[in-house]
Amino acid sequence: METPVDLTVGDLHASVDDPALNSMNFLNEVAQHYPDAVSLAAGRPYEEYFDVAALHRWLDRFHRHLVEDQGLGPEQVRRTLLQYGRTKGIVHHLVARNLAVDEGITADPEAVVVTVGCQEGMFLVLRALRTGPRDVLLAVAPTYVGLTGAARLVDLPVRPVAGGPAGVDLADLAEQVRRARAEGLRPRACYVMPDFANPSGISMDTAHRRRLLESAAEAELLLVEDNPYGLFPVGDADRPPTLKALDTERRVVYLGSFAKSVLPGARVGYVLADQRVAAPDGSVGLLADQLAKIKSMVTVNTSPIAQAVIGGRLLEHGCSLAGANTRERAAYARNLRHLLDGLARRFPPDRFPGVSWTAPAGGFFVVVTVPFGVDDALLHRSAQEYGVLWTPMAHFYDDGAVVNALRLSISAVTPAQIDLGLDRLAKLVADEVAALVGGGADWPR
């Protein structure tokens, strides 16, 4: 008997049936389905350093801050922590201090909106920028699927800009802007990840960042800078300045996340939106205030309890998350080196001429290019028959085409798990290549 239905997917917003929105669920489901597989797929932070006791310490630290630094009495403290609260958040001043200490960004605390993860920040920005059907967003491809998904929710088409080895191909950026305008469309912003991008791992050097700002100025385009991984370089060289630190004309909307630098379970991130917005009555306010209006209708305010946890962690380290993450940074750097050495050992070019990989200077991700198509069916087979998970790169492109590449993540595994995962991956790759060659193909390059 047929199951009676009340609605079809076609009765719902188109986003619910969009591959971008199915992507994260699909990857999570595969991981849950094969719990014994080694996961080189998850971009989640390393769990060994999670410490429940620290939550209490951080809450206490923030509580002390309210009393001692802000002079609040017991009733005000209770209200601040437990009541509905300020839409733009209660740790905005600490976020601004963090940006000054770690990134050299001078931020007006009033321009900070504390959000439910960076993901909400993305949504607020895209919702605000999408005014009508002519609006489009540009994004460096491959790009983070959360961005594509957020754009779907607000019916904002995403047009790819070539990334290239420098992190963004400026000629293509100019061309995409020109083309969109020639079609009568309005490119509202370009989304970029200048630091150890997800998934490419690529970082832009300082000169390229400056050129990107110049190009954006020439094209009269906003830039949306997302920076969850910048604190995790492998080496000791100075980190390049963020675009926002170099931005002298309020061209950059900066997205921050505490998921990798404190903990994802708090679900706290922020948007720094210092752009000046003129109202019809002639008054001028901040983009942050407009975003806060949207936020008030989405999540009302970010949980003050979660913000207090993040606030305490910031206060404990003089608002430096670079300082707070020395252990994590060392672990990620060790893992990234281990993965790169392991790839080199397992895929010597004479035996695997069609296999290559990126060598990022930090962050969580390495992209491996292989001489065969990598799709979801292959991921299933990899999990079931070989016991290793990774992410098909096709998930980071918006055109549904199969890509000959996969993303490996080093963040949630130990070196021993990396070894095991790579052994299994090497077997899969060898078998796939053998099948190609056995099927009469030349050694695919």
Ligand SMILES: Cc1ncc(COP(=O)(O)O)c(C=O)c1O
């Ligand atoms: C590039 C990028 N932006 C944003 C996020 C999401 O951040 P949050 O957990 O703060 O929502 C992620 C998470 O993996 C990410 O990779």
